[in-house]
Amino acid sequence: MNIKESIESVRKLFRTDSDPFPIDYQAVETLRIKYLGRKGLVAGLFSRMNDVSDKERPIAGKLLNEIKQEISSVFNSQTGSSKSREKSHGESDYSLPGLTFPVGHVHPLQQTMDDIKSIFMNIGFSVAYGPEIDDDFHNFGALNFPPEHPARDMQDTFFIDSETVLRTHTSNVQIHLMEEKDPPLRYIIPGRVYRNEAISFKSYCLFHQVEGLYVDKNVSFADQKGILEYFVKRMFGANTKMRFRPSYFPFTEPSAEVDIWSEKRSQWLEILGCGMVDPEVFKSVDIDTDIWHGFAFGMGIERICMLKYGIDDIRLLYQGDMRFLEQF
Numbered sequence: 001m002n003i004k005e006s007i008e009s010v011r012k013l014f015r016t017d018s019d020p021f022p023i024d025y026q027a028v029e030t031l032r033i034k035y036l037g038r039k040g041l042v043a044g045l046f047s048r049m050n051d052v053s054d055k056e057r058p059i060a061g062k063l064l065n066e067i068k069q070e071i072s073s074v075f076n077s078q079t080g081s082s083k084s085r086e087k088s089h090g091e092s093d094y095s096l097p098g099l100t101f102p103v104g105h106v107h108p109l110q111q112t113m114d115d116i117k118s119i120f121m122n123i124g125f126s127v128a129y130g131p132e133i134d135d136d137f138h139n140f141g142a143l144n145f146p147p148e149h150p151a152r153d154m155q156d157t158f159f160i161d162s163e164t165v166l167r168t169h170t171s172n173v174q175i176h177l178m179e180e181k182d183p184p185l186r187y188i189i190p191g192r193v194y195r196n197e198a199i200s201f202k203s204y205c206l207f208h209q210v211e212g213l214y215v216d217k218n219v220s221f222a223d224q225k226g227i228l229e230y231f232v233k234r235m236f237g238a239n240t241k242m243r244f245r246p247s248y249f250p251f252t253e254p255s256a257e258v259d260i261w262s263e264k265r266s267q268w269l270e271i272l273g274c275g276m277v278d279p280e281v282f283k284s285v286d287i288d289t290d291i292w293h294g295f296a297f298g299m300g301i302e303r304i305c306m307l308k309y310g311i312d313d314i315r316l317l318y319q320g321d322m323r324f325l326e327q328f
């Protein structure tokens with residue numbers, strides 16, 4: 001392309017790029033840099049002057065100055081140049097558009113967590129937190145994982161030393177709460193948990209759970225079912241199909257897992273584990289099992305978040321990629 005053609009093509013490109021002219025401050029700057037920046041398209045045209053023949057140079061120079069003028073004047077008229085301010089004798093021009101600043105987004109995991117919290121807080125649960133580094137007793141022993149029993153292998157554990165672990169679930173906080181407070185108890189416990197798992201599209205070495213603990217007189221599995229059904233319908237919509245499937249956890253008896261039906265994938269997907277608090281657990285925290293009964297549940301936040309927003313790779317939640325995050 002000769003220089004004249006190149007100038008013409010930059011002009012055309014600018015006309016498309018600047019119509020409509022961006023309102024957002026950041027976008028205006030990006031546009032300015034693209035054309036008028038030190039390494040911008042206009043500077044690029046100027047740098048080609050050396051290759052232009054003596055005969056053509058005066059015309060090319062004139063055209064170049066014109067396009068630079070033309071582009072600058074669009075910026076000036078669109079953004080209120082210093083000249084237009086001078087014209088108004090230093091007074092503010094209230095007709096100028098305001099500057100818009102980029103706004104941050106709440107991370108999808110935090111959004112999911114906030115939704116879950118508000119659903120349970122609406123029905124009388126309080127929020128509690130507990131330690132992420134804990135002893136074997138709170139993470140395993142008091143939850144009726146027998147020592148050296150293969151049940152501990154259910155969760156691949158990061159050990160700090162032989163007695164101390166990065167918690168593998170938020171269930172450790174069930175124990176802290178029951179040690180510290182007298183029933184009745186009605187809590188949800190959000191937090192991070194850690195497992196030594198191979199990282200892939202579906203598992204990560206750290207993730208989030210929300211634990212629930214409900215202890216009172218006359219609590220039955222039917223109460224638990226009612227509350228979890230209410231939760232699922234609020235979280236995923238009133239028509240969501242769900243099922244309770246018998247399962248096993250050392251700290252609940254009977255135990256179940258809840259699946260919801262995914263129309264998109266035509267399959268059941270597990271979202272939480274739950275069950276009636278095992279009497280052995282109550283014994284380890286000195287709660288009288290003749291008076292008190294309870295249920296507990298634990299759900300994976302990444303799972304729920306991915307289902308809700310149709311995300312198919314868990315690692316996206318941890319990479320901080322703006323192209324992903326800006327969609328929420």
Ligand code: PHE
Nearest residue numbers: 169171273274275296297298
């Ligand atoms: N702690 C269990 C897990 O991480 C979930 C659970 C919590 C199950 C409470 C039952 C009751 O898989």
